[in-house]
Amino acid sequence: MTATPTPAAAPTPTPAPTSAAASAQAAAPARALPANVAALALGDDALVLSHRLGEWAGHAPVLEEEVALANIALDLLGQARVLLSLAGDEDELAYLREERAFRNLQLVEQPNGDFAHTIARQLYFSTYQTLLYGQLASGESELAPLAAKAVKEVTYHQDHAEQWTLRLGDGTAESHERMRRGLDALWRFTGEMFQPVDGIDVDFEALRESWTASVTAVIERATLSVPDGPQSGAWTAGAGRQGLHTEPFGRMLAEMQHLHRSHPGASW
Amino acid sequence: MATAAAHTAAGTEPGEAAHPAASSARTAEQQAAFDEAVAADERIEPRDWMPDAYRATLVRQIAQHAHSEIIGMQPEANWITRAPSLRRKAILMAKVQDEAGHGLYLYSAAETLGTSREELLDKLHSGRQKYSSIFNYPTLTWADVGAIGWLVDGAAITNQVPLCRCSYGPYARAMVRVCKEESFHQRQGYESLLALSRGTKAQHEMAQDAVNRWWWPSLMMFGPPDDESSHSEQSMTWKIKRHSNDELRQRFVDICVPQAESLGLTLPDPDLVWNEARGHYDFGPIDWTEFWAVLKGNGPCNDQRITQRRRAHEEGVWVREAAAAYAAKHGKATA
């Protein structure tokens, strides 16, 4: 798939009115430098998914998963902090940008749903991240050092998602059905991962092929089938990367940013 | 296993048939070996003989401790999604994760006494076993996260450091690990409150308000006064407990007063004053009516906490069943 309808251009990242002058400086360079576009895209992916996984704390189906999901969330938050710091001030970028200035994939902002839904989101995203970071790690971009460190973490995330996809797909009739529904529901957000990103020097068509092969193998071993719907909706292809998000994301940000924004200029 | 040869030598393998008279003579011998080992500060290990009441006391205490770790995740998890900086968010997530880990070690320690996690969770969910009442108080502002770290983890450390020398080996070893992490939590809580106290006026007020609300419940964490505490004496002889509730409470107050001064925050007790003769701080009377009310289920969050715990468990049934079914099909360990 090549030509995708371009959603309405998103405004450039603009700090909230409450921010200090410094934050305008922090967010502004993202407009120009491809390296910052890349750091923001990958940093926002990690930040947002970490937040969603953090919502599981105290709600996981088994104590071992409280530990595992928190572990993954912490890895992602660590990556987000490094990446956002490449593009500006981590807290200004996380807490003072408006929804339309976030560059994450729509996939990672999707609400948790049940455990199978979360695992489907993990499978899709961690496979992408493992492949992408593997390539970035061997490249020479500014992102290479971060990618080299993160690739170990995301390989574990991918393994965790794979093991659970197998258990749920090939577990009971109920878990099989829930896993199928999770994979199906999120399938239409997967096409967006393969839209090229400024500053990321990777062959995204080849990435799509590797991703599809990897995900297909896991899904089939889990006695399920790869969803057959489109991988993007009329608005979703590449939309998140351009600041066009889904409704639940605004509420997520409202919760995430409220306290920070209530105390302008305070340090914590 | 510690120097346990003496008491295992006298041990009976489970299911070993014995003549009644021989059996009671053997029990007396085993009891004597156990008493001697405890008196000599040796560790009792899972395969050693132990009196039924000792086992039951340990299971009750370890279970209550494990339950407190996992229920205690809730009031703090309440702030993960609203943490005001990414650094604080990472610290808080790691802390809540640690508490889950503490729950895991402790349920494992209880398993060495022949009680499964499933069984203990069932008792928690049905209200037959308790968790620390402190977690029945709400976290109303961000400063509560700092106050919990400083005061609640601080009180937990004061309670738990002596447990590192508990007579039961697996519990003592779990406590060594737990205490190390709790002291991180305590320092991080203190540091977070310090940032608030030295921050804007609104932040300082938020910190003071949190300390006002958490101080007295933290003192109640040490349990009822010594003259009303039911299990203390026997637990002391068994070296499951090494200091009385009141001793530990005093130790905690003495630690907190100078720390509150460094924080620039006031502890909400007008009677708090240094007593030169005693070499301790005197403090005002504790409202034990509140303590008993919360313990009996009438705290601000009792229903909320147990309802969330039950719901997470019930909503997880299909996941645990799937893992078990998959493991049965493929001969692999479950999650």
Ligand SMILES: [Fe+2]
């Ligand atoms: Fe703990």
Ligand SMILES: [Fe+2]
């Ligand atoms: Fe703790």
